[in-house]
Amino acid sequence: MEQRGIKLLAKRALDVGVAAAGLALTAPIMAVTAAVVRATMGAPVLFRQQRPGRGGNPFEVVKFRTMRDATDSSGRTLPDAERLTAVGRFLRASSVDELPQLWNVVRGDMSLVGPRPLLMEYLPRYNARQSRRHEVLPGITGWAQINGRNALTWEEKFDLDVWYVDNWSPTLDLVILWRTLRQVLSGRGVAAEGHVSMPNFQGTGRDDRSTD
Numbered sequence: 210m211e212q213r214g215i216k217l218l219a220k221r222a223l224d225v226g227v228a229a230a231g232l233a234l235t236a237p238i239m240a241v242t243a244a245v246v247r248a249t250m251g252a253p254v255l256f257r258q259q260r261p262g263r264g265g266n267p268f269e270v271v272k273f274r275t276m277r278d279a280t281d282s283s284g285r286t287l288p289d290a291e292r293l294t295a296v297g298r299f300l301r302a303s304s305v306d307e308l309p310q311l312w313n314v315v316r317g318d319m320s321l322v323g324p325r326p327l328l329m330e331y332l333p334r335y336n337a338r339q340s341r342r343h344e345v346l347p348g349i350t351g352w353a354q355i356n357g358r359n360a361l362t363w364e365e366k367f368d369l370d371v372w373y374v375d376n377w378s379p380t381l382d383l384v385i386l387w388r389t390l391r392q393v394l395s396g397r398g399v400a401a402e403g404h405v406s407m408p409n410f411q412g413t414g415r416d417d418r419s420t421d
Contacts, residue, residue: 219379224321227386228314235308239273242305246274249296255309260326265343268318270326271309275300304393310349322382323348324370327410334412335367342370345377350389352381358392359407 243254253274260270275297279287286292293301300306313319319326326347335342353361353369361369373381 216378220320220377220382221317223379223382224314227321228311231308231311232315235311238305239308242273242300242308245296246300249294250274250277256306259329260347261329261332261343262318262326263343263346265332265340267329268313268326270313270319273300273306273309275306307349314349318346320346320348320382322351322373322377322385324351324373325354331410334410336413338371339367339413341374342367344374350385352385355385355388355392363410364413 246254256272256274257269259267262268275294276289276292277294279292297306310319314321323346324342332340351370352373353366356369357365
């Protein structure tokens with residue numbers, strides 16, 4: 210078997226082993242989180258949304274809800290900052306809201322490590338180089354997440370994503386997972402300055418950014 214095939218098998222084995230163990234170990238945390246989300250925000254407990262996976266093919270990402278379904282007097286959805294609850298802010302800062310994505314990893318929709326899956330509407334806004342981030346499975350964490358996360362511009366994030374595509378290995382994934390744990394404990398880079406996460410990406414050359 211060629212070297213890339215061996216690396217892919219090793220990556221998949223790492224994904225399934227760690228994700229399955231993570232689901233088992235964090236089951237009590239997820240049960241408590243589900244109860245708190247239900248009590249403070251109501252149903253549904255989980256946030257589900259179509260995101261682009263490998264090759265840009267859509268899949269349903271799963272997270273814990275962090276925002277209320279709140280609208281203004283005209284029925285328009287309120288800005289994220291007004292819908293994000295105190296519980297949701299904690300879940301984001303601690304990354305507990307991401308735990309259900311371990312199921313996406315077990316299913317094969319995602320990897321533990323890879324470029325973050327963003328919004329389907331961004332696909333036509335990427336240039337050719339930025340689109341290369343979809344050559345691998347999206348990840349719960351990634352090279353961009355441990356090198357600035359939402360403190361980065363979109364262009365900086367995408368450059369780091371493409372670097373990962375060209376340089377990934379099981380060893381690098383282990384390094385990223387270890388550094389992710391340290392970053393989660395520090396709580397750094399959760400939001401861009403002046404935003405609860407990141408502003409929308411409108412295409413290269415603009416100063417906008419998006420939700421992680």
